[in-house]
Each structure stands twice: as structure tokens, then as C-alpha cells.
Amino acid sequence: MTKYWKSLDGNSIQNKKEKVEKKSSTNRRDFLKTFGFGLASTFILSRCENAAHKAIPYLIKPEEVTPSIANYYTSSFFDGDKFNSILVKVLDGRPIKIEGNDLSSISLGATNSITQASILSLYDDTRYRKPKVNGEDSDWGTIDKQIIDQLKKAKEEKGKIAIVSPTIISPSTKKVIADFIKEYPTTEHITYNAISVSGLLDANKESFGKRIIPNYKFDKAKIIVGINADFLGTWLSPVEYTKQYVQNRQVSEDNREMSLHIQVESGMSLTGSNADERIIINPSEEQNLVANLYNYIANKVGEEEITASKPTMKITELGNDLLKNKGKSLVVCGTNNKETQLIVNGINQLLENYGKTISFNQALLTKQADDLEMADFIKNIDSYKGIIFYDCNPVYDYPAKEKLTNAIKNIELSISFSAIPDETSEIVKYVCPAHNYLEAWNDFNPKEGIYTLSQPCIHPIFDTRREQESFLKWAGIEQEYYQIIKQNWKSAVYSKTNLAFDFENFWIKSLQDGIIELESNSSEPKYKNDLSAIKITEPKSELELHIYESVHIGSGKHANNPWLQELPDPVSKVTWDNYAAISPFLSKEKSLKTGDVIIISGTMEIPVLVQPGQAKNTISIALGYGRTVAGKSGKDVGTDVYQLIKTDGYKEYSTDITIEKTKVFKELATTQLHDSMEGRDIVRETTLDKYKEKPSAGNERHKEIEKHHNTLYQEYVYEGHHWGMAVDLNACTGCNSCVAACSIENNVPIVGKEEVKRAHEMHWMRIDRYYAGDPENPEVIRQPVMCQHCGNAPCENVCPVGATNHSAEGINQMAYNRCIGTRYCNNNCPYKVRRFNWFDYNKSDALEGNLYDPHGMTKDLPRMVLNPDVTVRAKGVIEKCSFCVQRIQEKKLKAKMENRALQDGEILTACQQTCPANAIVFGDLNDKNSKVSKLFEQQRRYHLLEELHTLPTVGYLTKVRNKKGKKSNNKDHQKHA
Amino acid sequence: MSDISTREELIQGNKDLKTITDDVFNPIVAKPNKFWFAGLLLAASAALIGVISIVLTVWKGIGIWGVNKTIGWGWGITNFVWWVGIGHAGTFISAILLLFRQKWRTSINRSAEAMTIFAVICAGLFPLIHMGRLLLGFFILPYPNTRDVWVNFNSPLLWDVFAITTYLLVSLVFWYVGLIPDLGTVRDRMKTKFKKAFYRLLSFGWTGSAKHWQRFEIVSFTLAGLAAPLVLSVHTIVSFDFATSVIPGWHTTIFPPYFVAGAIFSGFAMVLTLMIVARKTMNLQDYITINHIELMNKIIILTGSIVGIAYLTELFIAWYSGVEYELFAFVNRATGPYWWAYWIMMTCNVVSPQLFWFKKLRRSIWFTFLMSIVINVGMWFERFVIIVTSLHRDYLPSSWEMYKPTIIEVLIFVGTLGIFFTLFLLFVRFFPVIAMAEVKTTIKNK
């Protein structure tokens, strides 16, 4: 999967997994050498114009660079919210793709959509080119001088200075900040998390004496109860949790066990839509439910109960299920309410989960901020002489916007390190733009005992400077940050390992692996808690608002990333917008339909989306939208709901609201209009009980259809390779990371909101989502659909020019140059996976002046992200999934040059590589031992619309629901054979 | 030729050879009236708007149409099939009716054939402009090239290229062969020098020699024999565009004959529309008599009923097949979001032609004119229903979409109407609209 490297100092450095060897750069000289190649290209880059016209050949080729062959560098992605260990694919000096680092125990090679898309922020055209003073371009010399003067002045006057940042998990950065504070002792470091878990942290502090997030082990749990915690989509470390979660969800003929997942929630989340059972509550019922659950369990195990009013719903079954799995269960709650979290801790304690499914070893460190600290800071903000905003944008993502804005305007020294203009950087005095993370060194400590590095993969494109360098400069420390990291590692990490015989080797290895994981086996802390003091909030009957984090936009930091904006929401399939999700019940009651604009609590207008499975009296709205200062893709997209978060005490992500109907209609850009499977045999599913009895359960039709597979002409026999793909519907959570990865890998154009509305989106793969059963609490089922590479492809037959045809390896291929765009193939495709270039999206048309590029993707800078191994498609041609044929060719060629057979698993398609759920497996069907062949032997395997005899080479494995002996109520999509 | 007393004279007004020539010749030399100029202006303007819209489409991209990821073909191909369908009547009249010795065709075949050619020209435009890369449209021709790639002979769209081209060329030749003697007549009667030279050029040196006539007849008859299966093949192949696919509502074996019947149905409706106007404005009531109209109406009942039976057959087999997708496709047509299009189609094509069972209505000019419009509307909707409702909800509900045309698509359609009428108006002005020589053979007074 990655570039094979000869290590730089000639020592053969072996990896744990031999086949994965990663690039490291040894020292400063090597570092410079590494980037020497980049000088020419980045020089051109920064000048933007004439970019492609002045490619200069190497005089002396750097040894690690072969034109058109990609190098992979390890790095880390952390946006102040979520962490991911990554590999950066650098081709001819340009980072063009991010893959997960499979040495990381956190993500095991997977990434989420935000990480995938983050590569584009490197080439964000709105980035600050230079430091700015009062909005005017400046230079570092001037700006440093002014800032140092002011800092000194503040120091003399004992004026308070604040560094505001999200949780910082970089040990070296922390050290730099500490050094800075040493120099300016009046400085305070205030952290806040836009999406806060303060309640959880403080509850843990109270229960265990440790203010950290424990290490949840979803793979160890037989029963998982998620309470408003979208742990597969957004909560804390979703990639990690997904990886764990699917381990107990992927059944096979040899392992017919799977966990039971019950989700208690208000809005339909990605996690909830994957649950075996969903219990719908209004946010105000949450505490009551948790307390009653606690009481039920406490009662059974003979512990003391707490005072709570009667539960609003039946919890007996839930309680019994949990009790049956003592020590093998896991209850997680996403609330920021400390009391609730205390009770949840109590439940987990009663269930003896600590030390088993929850551990304080390798605790998660990505969120540590304290809401009260920030609230306090805001209260006293006027007493500060200076504020430094480090990697944060509180003017947007902290509810007290007005106060902050006024304060910043009045403060003498306000600094933002933001690399791109945002609401905060727009009003500060000094903008000291930081590097993009792909341009800078850094280290991270995302979990206790886990250290990772990020290394620059490209010379800084603009005149920017990493934040740490700024701090060092202002503190008067003449040391490079890189050296600080190295020193820090030597003392803090190297000393605790015995991985290499000297530090340099250790350092090389660290860079090569990108991650160092230390053994840690400190004992679990003791639980001590008194819940009796907690007063349980009574459920309310008014309309409530539930504010949640969306899977792709997150806190809103990446709102200017068109790739993320165009990714459909995993549940609603809406792009480019947030919306007020209302229940079908409310829709009827208030006669609102999707697209009707309502006014929330008299302050904000937002269109409605009727969301099956939504709590009846709750409206859910996603954060991260409504940015007012951002590039074109982020600005004024959707509505900002940060202001509705209450901040007295812990941030409250739910609140009472009123709504008011307007006459305005605002069409949402949705990629899927129809939610029902119409009783069709599209996604086959069964229940675990039935599966245990018979692995072909739910898939009886497969055999039946195979029996009738007759043909008027011989099926083609593929000698050599026959590529195929297996998609495990039981594993797929629908997170859309694959869609993001596919689009990035294959240069899929961005079409923008208006075009999505017109059903012109271009994604090569999509995740179909269907609802079944009761609209108030439906079952959700998903299916990733890409080109099925049919053996009897209906599309190929009808292309008049033969532009789409079949390769000798079973791939349905497109010759873009040949295509004349009749769209006949698309009409004839039963899966509708073909996409047509409606306009000239990438300046490749023969005619002039007809560019359609609403989000500036063809500007010189964003264009740098294009994958040169994949043709950009001209206006008027059809495109579609190619099974990442460029990757197949690359690996085939490599195997050939190394004179060996291609290994199974060597070729990974972009979607497969990024999938956190291991749902996609690609390989050679002719190799009987390949993983994909083994999966094809599973009795769960079927093909989409196989009765049409299109002979797809994409196979699906049936979905298995863990429904406990209940009669299946989804007759709607259970086909009788 | 002995008298066959039981048959009525085909044309009225007790014409002799001379008066027939006069009647056909005079409009060519007479100064056209205001209506003609107004019509031409209107049609040409519409054509211009159409051309502008086409240029815009080619320049900007198909994205300015309403088609989308699910419905790849919308108005464009609907119009294509509609125009091709209309383009069937002329050749049907001149070829098949010639083979069946239906002499009444002589009054209308000339203009019907002209209409055919113009309609096919309009039709041929659509497959071209609906291409995403029109400028590379020549890829569709099998010409030797350095890349050694040919075309895909499996593709019905490619068959279309051959079928439409062949049909256009053969119809043109057939039409022109029939025109030559009449152009000779025009030439010989023309007084002004320039015009005479013009028609001399067009008339290919026709003299009226017995040998020429003998060959003329045999060539006409052979061409009719060739054109008859050709006319069937064209709409058959157009139907293959749909029927070869696997899309429910498209893939059904009855399509070939049913499309042909539908084509003739709509073609006759268009012939009626034009003839009813032409006979009135050009004083051709004696040639295009109420009997002609009645006979055409009978063909309309016949073909309309065939179409109706085909609809019902499709419906029944959709149920009988037991294939849920098939059944759904038809239920969706009738009750889905495009139900209105389906019921317009049903009303116009199946129900309303049945009114022609009443002789009184069959012989009413006004009613016939109204019906001819209704049928053309209905047949347009038939194609719309087939294309759009089948595509918009096919196999995977996740991809279900709606289709709405944009103004550009509408204007292109209007543009082709403009092109059609422009050509037709020019035709009636410069060419003999009635096949004089053939009509002369049918009269008894010679």
C-alpha cells in the first residue's frame, strides 16, 4: 500500500509489518534535501500563475523522488477535535491524498471524511498569504516587533494575556506555551472545545478522580447502549470506535455471534441508524431514563436506588439485557450534563464494566477543556490586555459571540494564528497565519502512551509560520520548533521505550511509523461516588431543540471545504445545508413539509426536514453551518446554531424552543429523494437468530436466482485476474468516508448546491439509505453502491461508440476520450451509478467561457490536489467508478518489475482503504484464497439485482440484525423467496 | 382501362388534365398571400430561437437541460421519437399504400413525403444535440482512423444512425424521383427565363417519354417495395433504443410493431393537420376531398387501436409476468407523479380516436383537425411517458428522481417546429404540392 523505501542511512530498518515501510527523514539536512525538490514547484505554486507551463526538470534528481511515483509520509491529523494517524501521498512535490496509518492502534489505517478532505485545506484559496496587521498585509519582522512590544508592555503593566485554544495534545506545543508563559507570566492558557465533553470529564473526576475520557472498548462489549452518543459518527473518536464496533458486528459462517446495539437518542444519528434497536427520547427525558435504568439495575443487584420519577418508557428489557451481560456491556452517553454522566458511570460500575469494556489505560486526551473555565474567561474578558487565539474560532463556535466580538475589538493586543480567514481572525488586530498541518512539524499525544508525529510534506506555500515558532520568537527563544520536538521526544518518549538502540534510530523509526505506542498498565482507578444528591430533571412536554455535531462538517471548522459540504449527510442525504429535523408526527401536526422554512425561537430561519425516527417533540439541528466569514464554500451555508447553546455552567446542547411557520420554501439539496425500498429485494437482511440457524437466511433468493441463471451466450471466462469486490452490509455504518476518499482519489468534481438540487451530483459511489417500518421509529438500512462491474453490462451494449467496454480482467471500463455523451449507458444502467459531466467542471472543454466551477476548484491552487493518475473528465462525457484502475495498474506494474506475483490485499481501492468499518474488500476472484473470494463463498453473498443476470462482480453480504427473538416487523422489505 | 363503376372519382370538380396542371401550377407563380409571409416569418423566428438554444446547449453543456443523473433523456429524445414518428406517414402513404394499390394516396403523397423529410430532418437533430460532445459526434461513424477503433454495432443508437440516414436518403430519393415529372411540367409552363432555368435544373431533363415513364413506374414501385420495410425498420430500430435495455417499461418485445403503428398514427395526424390547413388556404378541396380525410381517419382508427391494444397488452403482461419491477413501472405510470402525462396519453391516443367510429365525426373537417392535434399531443406524451416515467423510477428507489424540462429544452422543441414549418412553407411555395402526373392517372376524364 505504500512506497517502499530504502532507509536513508543505509541501515535496514524493518517494520513490524514488513510490507509497510514508511518514509522518514533523518535530520535537518535530510529534511532540507527532502524539500529541495519542492522548491521549484512550490515557488511556482505560490505564484499561482503559469503554474503548469514552467515545469523545470531536475538537474540532480533527489534520490527519493521519481517523477510520477508517489511517496508516502507519515503524519497526524488533529483539528482540535478529532485525531487521526495518517499517511500523506506526495506526488511530484504535491500532497494529493491522505490515507490512514495502519500502524496506529487508534484508527488501524482508516480515516473519516473530514481527515480525507482535509488535504484540500492545504490548497484553500482563501488562506492568508501573509501576516496581517489590522487587516493590512504586513511582514513577519514588522508584526513580530509590534507584538513583542505590546507583550512587553503588558508584562510591565501586569496586564493579563490569554491564550485561547482548543485542547492541545501536542506535548511540544505545551512546552512551548509553557516557555512563553515563563517569559510572560501574566499569560493564562484557556482551553475550550467547541463541542464540549466537560460534563463527562468532570463526572469521571468525581467518580474516579481522573478528569479524562476513558478508553472505551466497543469490541469487548456484547451489548452496547448508546445514549445520545453518536460514537460511530462524531463522538470523541469515531474512527476508532467504528473499528472496534464492527469487530463484533461482522458475522461469518465461522463466527455467528454479534453484539447487540441499542441506541437511545433524540435525533436520528449515524450510530442510531446502525443500532439493532432504537429507543427514542426527548432530550429532557434523558436523565430520567438513565436514572431509572440505574435504579432497575441497582434494584436487581441489590444496590441503593436514587430518587427519580417514573420512567417515561419501558426500560425493563434494556435493563435485563444489560444485566445478562455484566462485564460485557458498555453504556455510553453523549450528554454534557455532569449528573447524567455520573449516573452512567454508576450504571457501568454496577455492570462491572470498568477494567473490561472501559479502561483508564490509554485514556483519550483529545478533549480536556473545561466549560466553566471558558465561561469564566468570557465573563472577565474585559480585564485582559491581550488575547492570542490559537487554532480556534470562538467568535463563531462559542455561543457568546457578541460579547467576544466587542471585547476583541476593544483589546489592544489580539492575535489569531488562523491559516484561513474566519470570524475571529477577521476582527483581531494581528493575523499571524500558521502553516497548514501538512506543511509543519508537530507531535501529538492523542491517548495516554501514544505519541505521534506530523511532518511537513511540502514547503510552506505561503509566507506563513507555525504557531509554535511565533511563540518562541515572541518569547525570545532562539530555537527551532523541530529541535524542541526532537528534544522533547528524547526525554519524554524515547526514555520510556526500548525500541531502538539509540535516539536517532528511534527518531527515524518514529518518523517512519508515525506513531509510537508505549506499554501502559497502570491499575484502574477506584470508583467512588454518591449519587444520592443528584436531583433528576423532570421530562418536559414542550418542544425541545437538540443540537448535534454533523458527521462531515463537525464543529464548522472545515466548512469551507467543498468536498465535505457536498458529501451527503449519512442519514438525511442532504448536502450543503443544515436543517431542522422534525418528526413525521410534528410534520403532520404543524403541517410542515421538507423545505418549509421555520423560525426558531424568533431568532433564526431554517428549513425543515421531516426525519423518520426523530423524537416527536424534538427538533434536531446540526452545528457547523452558517459561517459568516469563510470562503465561498462555507460562507452563508446553512444556519448557525451555536448561539442557542446555553453556557451558564456546562454547555447545554438541548434547550426549549418555539417554532413559527413561514411561507418561505427553501429546497434542500438532497441526493436521495425516495426513502423506501418499496418492498424490493435490494438490501437483503435477516436476524441473528435466523442467521445462526442457517447462514443463507434472508438470502434464500440468491440460490434460487443462481439456479435460473441461464444465458443465450457463453459467459466470458477471465484468465489471469478477475477483479471483484465484496461489501459487507453488516459492517458498513454509512459514514461516507469511502465516498470522500473516492472523490478525492478520482478527481470527482464539485458541482455545488444548485446542481445537487438538480440531481447533477458527481459522486462515483453513494451510500443508499432506506427506511423501513414505522416512520416514527424506522429501521434504517444502508448500501454502498458503486459501479457493479457487471459481466453482462447493460451499459456496454448500448454505447454507440464503444466507449465503455470490458477489460480482460473483468472491469467495466470507460474510455473518456471516446465518449460522446449520449447518456444511453446511464439510462440503461439498472444501478444508476454512471455520472455525466453536465458542464465543463475543470476547464477542459474545447470551447471557451463555459466553465462551471461554483467553488473555485479549477483555480491554480485547489487544482494542485488533482490526482495526475486519473484523467479529469471533459464536459459531456460519462464517468464512473473504475475500481481505482490506476491503483490496480500501479501495483501490477510494481509486482511485475519485482518479478513476483501480485499479493492479495496489495491493491486497495480508495474506498476500501479508508473504510473504518472494513466493509469493503477488493481482490482477485480468480485467486481462490483471496479475501474477496472467501467472502464470496459466504452464504450471505448476493448481488444487487442479480435476477437481471447482469453478473456483477461486486457482491454484497446480507445485513444481519441482532433482534432478540422478536418477530421481524420489517415485512416491508423482507422478500418471500 | 375499363370503368369500375362502383368506385367514386377520387378527386372532385370534374377535373381534366389541363385544370389539374393549372391548379397545381398556379400557386407556384402566383404571389403568395399575407398568411404565407406571416407564417414564414413566425416559423423562421421560431427556428432561429431554436438554433440559438442549440448553440447555447453545445457551448454550455447539457447541464442547461433538465435531465439528470437518473433521467438521462428527457425532452430531447422524446422529441426525436416524436418527429421520427411523424416522419413515417409520408413514406407509408407513398410506399405501402402504393403496394396496396390505394390510389387515393396520390393527392396527398407529395406533401406527405415532403413532410416526412422535414420531420426526419428535425428528428435527426435531436440525437445529435443531445450528445454531450457534439463536436466529436463524428465518432459515431465507422471511419478508418489511426486508433483503429470502430463503432459498437451492438448499440441501437448506432443502428439509429444507419436507419435514420438510410431513411432520410431513401425518402429523399423516392420523393425526388416522383417530383421529376412534375418539375418538368412546371419548367415547361414557366414563362420567366430565370425561373425556367431553375426548374430546368431541377427537372433533370424530363421529357415525358414513354420509356422514361415505363422506367419511372418500375423504379417507383421498386422503391416502394424497399421503402415499405424500411419504414417499418426505422421506427422498429427507434423502439430498439428502448426495448433492448433492461429498464422496466422499456424492455418489452411488443415495442417494434407498436412503435411502428404509433408512428403511422402520429404521422397521419400530422398529415391531417397540414392537409386540412393546406386544402383550405391553397384551394385544394377538390384534390384533398372529404373522402381522403375519411380514409385517413380510418387509418387513424386502425393504428390508434393497435396502439391501444399494445398499451393494454403491456399492462396485462406487466401484471402477468409476475416481475415486480415491470408491474411497478406501469402502476407508477398511471398513478405515480407523472400520472397526468399517462392519462393525457391514454385519452388522446386510445379513447379519442375511437370517436372516429362515427361516420359523422370521421367526415367532419373541424373535428378531424381537432383530433389531429389531440393525437399529436397524445403521441408526444406517449414518448414522454415511455422515456421519463420509466427512467425516473427504475430499479433502485435510491436513485429515483423527477424531471422537469428547462426553458432551453422547450425552445429547442419550438425551434424544430419552426424549422419544420419553414421548410414546409418553402416547399408549398416552390414545389408542386400535388403529384400531378399521378393524379392524372386516376381521373376518368382523360
Next chain:
Amino acid sequence: MKLISGYFNKEASLLEAVKSLRANNIKIKDVFSPYPVHGLDQAMGLRRSWLPRAAFIGGAFGAISGFLFQAWVFTRAYPIKIGGKPFLATPSFIPVTFEFAVLFAAFSIVFAYLLKSNLGVGANNKIYDERATDDRFVVVLDTSNVDEQEAEKIKSKFEETGAEGIKYEE
């Protein structure tokens, strides 16, 4: 060349004249009429035209070459796997084969007809009488090699059968 032509305004008289001339073994050069007169070819003793054969040959050539071309492209020139169909996808070739056949047949017969009849763009055949394309029937005889007596006989035959007029031409 000396020509004599008789003018008729009735189809019946024309046929009668032609028959009577033929009965008297007088060779008719040509007959001109505004429309194809039924039975005139038998009356004049014209042989059935061979033109349909041109159509047949053209059509057969079109069909065979059309089919072979497609087969060659798909099996020899550049075989491409399309939709799992066999390379020699005979049913797929039928439509184009048919169109080739019709196209070639139609053009063969039309070109043969135009060539044989000396018709075409710029053809300037002699027009004996302009009303022959309107309402007149003209019988033309070549009297170059005919004696006076014979010419008289012709004239009388014309008159007998009701000729409207008789014209002499050098």
C-alpha cells in the same frame, strides 16, 4: 433528321394511334405523355425494364458487405468485449445489414434509372412539345429513311385516330 409528330389530347386516341401504327409496322421513335399511360408499353412493344435487377444486385451487395464489415470489425479488426456478448453478435448485426441493403438497393436502382434515361442535373433532353408535360400526348416518328408514301400513311393514321395536329420537323 426528319421527324413527324402527332398530337393527341385523349389517352384513348393515343393508344389507338400507337396500336394502329404498330399494326402497320411503322416504327415509333417515341411517345410523350403527361402521365404514365396504362398499357402504352405493351402497345409500343416495350420490353420489361431490367432496373429491378440493379436494385437486387445493389441490395445483395449492401447486405453482404454490411454484414461482413461488421463481422470483420468485431472479430478481426478490434474485438472488444461488450456487455458479455459474443464477438460475432449476429442478431446485433441484422439492423445495420438491413439498412445497408436497402440503401444500396435504392441508390443502385435510382442511379441506374437516371443514367439509363439520361436524366440528371444539367441534362438537356429535347422537348418536342411543352404541352406534353401538361395535357398533350405526342407520338414522334423518325421519317429520315422513309419515303413519301410511307409518310403520307403515317399522316393518315394520325388523322384516323383523331390527332389534334401533326407537326413536321427537320
Next chain:
Amino acid sequence: MKSNIESIMENYNITFQFSKKIKTILAVFIVIGVASLAYGIFAYSPTKVWSALLLNSVNFLTIGLGATFFVAVHIITQSGWHVSVQRIPEAISMSLPFGAIFMIIMLFGLNNVFHWIHEVHHDPLIMKKEAYLNVPFFITRLFIYLAVWILFTYVLRNLSKKSDLNDGLKYYNKSRTYAALFIVFFAITIVTFAWDWLMSIEAHWFSTLFGWYVLAGVIVKSFAVIIIIVAILRKLGYLEFITKENIHDLARYLFSFAIFWMYLWFSQFMLIWYANLPEETLYFIKRVDNYGFLFYLNLILNFLIPFLVLIVRKFRRILWIVTSIALVVFAGQWLDHYLMIFPGTMLDVQKIGIFDIGLTIGFIGILLWTVLQSLTKAKLLPKNHPYLQESFHYENL
């Protein structure tokens, strides 16, 4: 041509005389048929025997039906060319009641040929079709078809016969209404009849074109049979008034409809071949794989031979050539029915043997008997037909 008209005048009153000799020959035919049937019952499974009976009954019935259709179509199109042979299809149409009897006899063997009858209760796909495919409805439909067809056939025949005695035009105009009504009813019922008795043999399979395809076969067959009867009568010294043009016309229609049949065959086959959907291909796979020779022979007999021979104008005007082709097409249509029925009803691959041919000879005997018998009932030329003259006054180019 005068001689022709004169002879017509002479023949105005001639009717056919059914001689003993012919009767004997036909009796031999029938005996062969009965013997074959007896042999078949003895030697083969009931399914095979019933299948053969179904084949011949349907073949027999559709010959008569095609003749009525021929008569009706020519009435409503006000054709003239056919008048000289009109009495022949009329006579053929009189075989319809016998065909009806055979069909009713078939009702006793339904179980043997229609597998849906027993599978309708457990095959899920066929269960869906039960509203249509159930025995009572099936039988009801048959009786409706037969009753209406026979009714119209007799009405048209009687009107035609009456015209001999009286004013031709009056009866002719009257018959136009009935002919139109018959055509409407026929157009629908021939399709449903084809579904019932042929398509439902393989109840899983369906094709929308199937009914029309069968109809095309019926039309071709009706022309073939008319030509054969004309040839027989000519041989026996009748119909000397039939001109070359009449023969040419019959041949032309045989030719055209052979092409039309091929067109529909191709349309149906190609579309199924192209889409290659298992639910549709199963029909053809059985036939191509197991009956490959007959499958292609079907095309040769029904299309290739008539096409290649009759494309030559000269051959279209020679009665014996036309008759030979008619016989080929007749055999071809029989084979077409064979291919519709046997691969569906019989599990193992069948060969056409003495039994099949013998039985068919028997049916042909009965057919000819009824036809010739009816020819004695009316004059060979409908002398008062309004377009009689036209039939003798046209030419084929």
C-alpha cells in the same frame, strides 16, 4: 383479356363438385390420422399425444380463423383484387366449427399440457397469475372466443352467399359493419388466445409480442392455404378465370407476410437475446439448445425459402412455384407451432416422427374435406361482388 372476361361470364354459375375419388383420397388421409393417433396413444405418453393434438387443433383452428380474417380484412378495406378467389377463404373459414370441436376435445387433456394447472397452488410465480390462469376462466374464455368467431364467420359467409342471389352492393355494405366488428374482436382475442393456449404452456415465460407473432403466423398460413386450395382446384379443372395477376398477388402477400413474420420473430428473439434476462431467455434456451436444428429450420422454411424464391418476379407468377412455396410455408408454420408446444410440454427432447406427421395428415384430411365440402355450397365466383371487375383488371409491376 377479352377471353378472360368471357370465361368469367361462362363460369358465373359453377360450383365445385366434390368427386368420389377425392373423397376416397381424403378418407385415406383421415384413416392415416386415426391410425397414427391410435398408435400414439399406445406408444407414447399422454402428454405427448395431447401435445400433438394441441398442435394440430390449434393449427386447424387458426387456418379457419385466418380465412375469416382474410375475408373480413378485404371487406373493410374495400379491396378488389381478391374477389376472384374470395370464395376459397370463405370455404376455408367454414372449417372453423370443426376446429372448435377439436379445441373442446382438448379441454379433456389440459392437465397434460399446461403445467400451471397443477403448479398454480405452489409455484409462487404462477400463484401470482392465478387470477388469469385458472381452469374455469380459461374454459370460459375459450367458449367465448369460439362462439363469437363462429358467429361472425357464418354471418359473413351468409351475406356473401346472399349476394350471389341479389344485389351485391347491399349485402356488401352490410357485411362491412360485421367485418369491422369481427376485426376488433379478433384483434384482441387472437392475442389472448395465443396467451392462453400457447404462451401459458410455459407459464413462467412471457412476451408482449407473442400474440402478434402468432397472428403474423396465422396470416401467413392463411395465404399459404388459400394458394394451396387454388392450386388444387386448378388441378381439378376449376378457377380457369384466375389470372397470373391474381396468383402474383397471392404470392406477393405470402412473400410480404413471410417477411413480416420474420420481422416479428426477429424482434422478439433479438430483444430477448439482447437483454439476456433469465426470465425471458429460458424460452429460447430450451429451443436453441435442444431443438437447434428445428429452430433454424423454422426460419429457413418460413422466411429464407419464400424470401429467396418469391423475390424473383417471374416466380411469383408461376402457380406451381408459388404453390410449392406455400406448402413449405405451411409446413414451416406447423413447425413453428411444434416449437411453441413441444419443448414446453415435454421434459425430454422430442423428435418429429411418423406419429406427428401421420396425425397431421389426418387433420389435413379433415380440413380439406370440410373446405371442399363448403366449396360445393356456393358458386366459385361471387358474381355480384361490387369489385368483381377490378379483380381482373389490374397489373402487377
